[in-house]
Amino acid sequence: MSAFCAVFVVVSCTGGDSQSSADDEASSDRPARADSSIEMTEVTAELVDGAVSLTWDPVDDATQYVLGGVDDDVAVPAGLCGDGCALTVLPEIIRPDGEIPVSAATADGAFSEPFVVVVDLPDHPDEDDELSEDKLEVLLVYGWDATVEGSSPEVEVVPVDSLEEAERIIEEAMEPDSGVVSASLNLPVGTSAGSGPASSGSALSTWYADAMRYDVLPGNPRGDGVLVGTIEAVGVDSSHPSLAGAVRDGRHVDYWLLTSASDDDDQAETASDGVHNGVSDPGVHATAVASLVVGQPAGAVPGIAPGAEIYPVNIGDGSEADMVRGIIMAVDAGVDIINISMVIGCKSVLWLTSCPNGVAAATDYAESKGVIVVAGAGNNGGGEGCGGSTNADQWPAVLDTVISVGGYAPSGEVYSCSPDRPDVDVLAPAVRMLIADVDRRDTSSKYAVGSGTSFAAPLISGLLAIVLAERPDLTPAHVRSLLTQWRDDVGRIDVIAVLAWLGLIDDPAAFGLDDVAAVTPYTVRLDFDDVEPIAGLVDRVSHLPEIITTHGRGGQHRDQREGVWNYTDHSVWEITGTIFLLSDGNVEATGAWRGTWPGRDGKPRTPGMMVLDGYQAWCHVPMMQGVRSPTKAVRWDIPVLVEASLVPGTNHPGRPAAFELSFSLGVGATSDEAGELPLLTLLHNDLDRCEGFIGLHTSAALDSPWPEITPVYAEYFDTVEQINEELIAASPFTLDSPVVFSGDGTAAVVENPDISVEYNTDPACQVMGHRGGRWSC
Structure with missing residues (x-):
C-alpha cells in the first residue's frame, strides 16, 4: 500500500505570517528573455531524508518564485515566504542532470535569470511485486x-x-x-507509485480553484455539515492555518486495536497517551489531502469545501488489514464520505499471487451504511517515469463501490501518470497544485506544490460534500450513476453539469456562461414494443433457467433454496446529459449512455454493486450468509452522439423552450448512422468459485451440476451482448415530438413507432428509475 503523491515542491516560511491565496498573482507565463534588473538571491541545497531542501533570501518586489525549466514551470506566490524562504524538492521532479533552477518574478511578468543548483540524488530501487516468505x-x-x-x-x-x-x-x-x-x-506497505513529468507549460499553483469553479459552487460555507473521513498512513496537522478548526481528532488504527483488545480502562488510557489519534504524528500527505478538501480562509490553500470537517484516520505504516480497519472505523464514526488517496496492488510470492480482496468487504460495509467512498486511481499510467506496472489494477479504486479518480493537467490534458483503466470514473486536477505541508525541520507555516491522483481524489470528495450538503438524500449508488452525466467527453468532472443537475443555474451569465441563455440536465428513457428484436432477446434472457438449484428444499420461494441464480426481466436504458441553450438560439448538448439490469426489488445484485451500461450475474448460496457471492460483472461504455436544435418560436420569456433531439449510439457513430459496440470491459469475475460453494453446501447430489450451469451463464452474457448490439443498431433515435426544456413527457422514434421514449428535464428527477413508467423524483 502506498501514498501516491510522489511529486512535491515544499514551501515553508521562516518569520512573518502566511498570506492569502495566489489567485490574484501574475501569470507564471514568462517573457522570452530575463530582466537583468531583477536578481535572484543565492540558493543553497541540502539533502534531507532523501529530498533536497532549498533556501534563499526573498527578492524585493517579487510576487512569485518559479521553479523548473521552460517546459514545466510552476509558480509559487512570494507571499508564502516571510523573512526567508525554504523549499524542499522531492527527487521525482528534479531534472535528470540534477539541476534545479529558481527564478523570481514580478507582477508585470518580468523575471530574473534563474539561480541554478545541482544536486546528486541517490538511486531509487525499482518497485518489486514479489513478496518474501518471511513474515507472511x-x-x-x-x-x-x-x-x-x-x-x-x-x-x-x-x-x-x-x-x-x-x-x-x-x-x-x-x-x-x-x-x-x-x-x-495481508499485503505489506508498498513503495511510492512514482510520478513522471507533470506536463508541459507553466501554471499558477492554485489553478485548480478556477478549474473546479470555486467561484460558483453553492454553500456558505461550501460543504457545511458534511464529515469527510481520510484514510492515511500519517496524521493530519490540525494546527496548520489552512486546517485550523476544520479537523476532528480522528482515530489511529493502533489505538483502536489496543482498546478493542481489552476492556481495561488503564490499558486504553495508556494506549492513547498523546500519540494515537488522527492528528498525532502529522505528515505531508495526510495534511495535503485534508487541505484540498477543507482549506480555510486563514491559510493559503483554497479548499473546495471549507465548511466540511475532516475525520482523519491514521493507519500507521499499514497493511491491507489496517486499511480495512480504517475504513470500518471511519464508517462507524459517522462520516458521510471517505477519501482514500492510497493504493494497494497485487503481489506475488513464489507460485501464489494475492490481490487485496479484503478491502472490498470494507467498502461494501461503507456502501451498506450510505457512505460514499472516493479513491485516487494511482500514478501508474503510461507516461515516462511513472511508477509501478503500467495501468495495473490498484485497490480500492478498482472496486465497484468506489469512485475512482484520475487526473488532468492545467492544459486540460490527461495527466501523463493517470492510469488508463476502465475503473477510472472521472478526472480532476492533479498537477502542480498548492497544498498544505508539514515541515521536516521547524513548526512554521508550510506549503507545497504537488502532483498526483492523490490530490485529484480530495477535490472530488470535497465536491461531493457540497452536493450532499444540497442533497443529503443521495445514496452512493445514485451518485456513481450520475458521474456519466457529470463529466465531459474527455472524462473531466464538469462542475457546470453538476450545478445544472442540482437545479442551481438560474442565471447562466452569473456562472461565467456569457453565451448561454439556459442550461438543464435531461434524461431520456427508451422502451421497446414486443415486436422489436430487443424485446425478444430480453424475453429469452428472462426465460433462461430462473433458478439453478443445487439442492432444493421444496420451499415455494426461491430464496428458501440452497442455491439460486438471481436474474431480472426488467431493463433500464437511458441517455442522460445536459442541454445548453445559447444566446444566439443555437443548442449544444452532451449525452451519456446509462443502462443497468437491477436485481430483484430494484436492488443491485451484490452489496453496493451498480454496474452502469453493463450486466452481472451471481451465484448465491443462502447457507453462506455474510459471504460475498461469486459474481461476474461486465460493462460496455457505449458512446452517445447527440444532435439538438431549438424548435422555432419556443424561446420566449416565461415559456419553456422545446428542442428536437436525435441520438446515435456506438463507436464511430454519425448523426445519420449508428456506430459499433465497443469492446467489453470485464469489471469483476470470480464465478468459478461457485463450483466450490455449491459442492461445499449441498447435502445431496446436485440438481444442476456445475458443468451444466456454466453454459447458462455463458448464454446469459452472450445474449446481453446481442441486446447491446441491437440497441446500437436501432439508433439513431430521432424523436417525433419536441422535448420541453422544463418538464417531462413522452415521444416516439421517427420511422419506428415501436420504440417509445419518456423524457424528463426536471433536475430533481434525474434518478435512475427501476420501475418502468415512473420517475423517481
Missing part, C-alpha cells in the same frame, strides 16, 4: 449482519510460517458457515 500473514475479513445495529465486519490477521500454511488457512476460511468474506495474504 493471512488477512481474514468476516461478514456482518446489516439487520443488526452495531454489526460491522471483523478483521483478523493470522501470522504463518510458510506459504503452504497460508494456503491451508485461506482454504479452510472459505469452508461452510465460516462467515468469512475474504481470505488472502
Whole structure:
C-alpha cells in the first residue's frame, strides 16, 4: 500500500505570517528573455531524508518564485515566504542532470535569470511485486449482519510460517458457515507509485480553484455539515492555518486495536497517551489531502469545501488489514464520505499471487451504511517515469463501490501518470497544485506544490460534500450513476453539469456562461414494443433457467433454496446529459449512455454493486450468509452522439423552450448512422468459485451440476451482448415530438413507432428509475 503523491515542491516560511491565496498573482507565463534588473538571491541545497531542501533570501518586489525549466514551470506566490524562504524538492521532479533552477518574478511578468543548483540524488530501487516468505500473514475479513445495529465486519490477521500454511488457512476460511468474506495474504506497505513529468507549460499553483469553479459552487460555507473521513498512513496537522478548526481528532488504527483488545480502562488510557489519534504524528500527505478538501480562509490553500470537517484516520505504516480497519472505523464514526488517496496492488510470492480482496468487504460495509467512498486511481499510467506496472489494477479504486479518480493537467490534458483503466470514473486536477505541508525541520507555516491522483481524489470528495450538503438524500449508488452525466467527453468532472443537475443555474451569465441563455440536465428513457428484436432477446434472457438449484428444499420461494441464480426481466436504458441553450438560439448538448439490469426489488445484485451500461450475474448460496457471492460483472461504455436544435418560436420569456433531439449510439457513430459496440470491459469475475460453494453446501447430489450451469451463464452474457448490439443498431433515435426544456413527457422514434421514449428535464428527477413508467423524483 502506498501514498501516491510522489511529486512535491515544499514551501515553508521562516518569520512573518502566511498570506492569502495566489489567485490574484501574475501569470507564471514568462517573457522570452530575463530582466537583468531583477536578481535572484543565492540558493543553497541540502539533502534531507532523501529530498533536497532549498533556501534563499526573498527578492524585493517579487510576487512569485518559479521553479523548473521552460517546459514545466510552476509558480509559487512570494507571499508564502516571510523573512526567508525554504523549499524542499522531492527527487521525482528534479531534472535528470540534477539541476534545479529558481527564478523570481514580478507582477508585470518580468523575471530574473534563474539561480541554478545541482544536486546528486541517490538511486531509487525499482518497485518489486514479489513478496518474501518471511513474515507472511493471512488477512481474514468476516461478514456482518446489516439487520443488526452495531454489526460491522471483523478483521483478523493470522501470522504463518510458510506459504503452504497460508494456503491451508485461506482454504479452510472459505469452508461452510465460516462467515468469512475474504481470505488472502495481508499485503505489506508498498513503495511510492512514482510520478513522471507533470506536463508541459507553466501554471499558477492554485489553478485548480478556477478549474473546479470555486467561484460558483453553492454553500456558505461550501460543504457545511458534511464529515469527510481520510484514510492515511500519517496524521493530519490540525494546527496548520489552512486546517485550523476544520479537523476532528480522528482515530489511529493502533489505538483502536489496543482498546478493542481489552476492556481495561488503564490499558486504553495508556494506549492513547498523546500519540494515537488522527492528528498525532502529522505528515505531508495526510495534511495535503485534508487541505484540498477543507482549506480555510486563514491559510493559503483554497479548499473546495471549507465548511466540511475532516475525520482523519491514521493507519500507521499499514497493511491491507489496517486499511480495512480504517475504513470500518471511519464508517462507524459517522462520516458521510471517505477519501482514500492510497493504493494497494497485487503481489506475488513464489507460485501464489494475492490481490487485496479484503478491502472490498470494507467498502461494501461503507456502501451498506450510505457512505460514499472516493479513491485516487494511482500514478501508474503510461507516461515516462511513472511508477509501478503500467495501468495495473490498484485497490480500492478498482472496486465497484468506489469512485475512482484520475487526473488532468492545467492544459486540460490527461495527466501523463493517470492510469488508463476502465475503473477510472472521472478526472480532476492533479498537477502542480498548492497544498498544505508539514515541515521536516521547524513548526512554521508550510506549503507545497504537488502532483498526483492523490490530490485529484480530495477535490472530488470535497465536491461531493457540497452536493450532499444540497442533497443529503443521495445514496452512493445514485451518485456513481450520475458521474456519466457529470463529466465531459474527455472524462473531466464538469462542475457546470453538476450545478445544472442540482437545479442551481438560474442565471447562466452569473456562472461565467456569457453565451448561454439556459442550461438543464435531461434524461431520456427508451422502451421497446414486443415486436422489436430487443424485446425478444430480453424475453429469452428472462426465460433462461430462473433458478439453478443445487439442492432444493421444496420451499415455494426461491430464496428458501440452497442455491439460486438471481436474474431480472426488467431493463433500464437511458441517455442522460445536459442541454445548453445559447444566446444566439443555437443548442449544444452532451449525452451519456446509462443502462443497468437491477436485481430483484430494484436492488443491485451484490452489496453496493451498480454496474452502469453493463450486466452481472451471481451465484448465491443462502447457507453462506455474510459471504460475498461469486459474481461476474461486465460493462460496455457505449458512446452517445447527440444532435439538438431549438424548435422555432419556443424561446420566449416565461415559456419553456422545446428542442428536437436525435441520438446515435456506438463507436464511430454519425448523426445519420449508428456506430459499433465497443469492446467489453470485464469489471469483476470470480464465478468459478461457485463450483466450490455449491459442492461445499449441498447435502445431496446436485440438481444442476456445475458443468451444466456454466453454459447458462455463458448464454446469459452472450445474449446481453446481442441486446447491446441491437440497441446500437436501432439508433439513431430521432424523436417525433419536441422535448420541453422544463418538464417531462413522452415521444416516439421517427420511422419506428415501436420504440417509445419518456423524457424528463426536471433536475430533481434525474434518478435512475427501476420501475418502468415512473420517475423517481
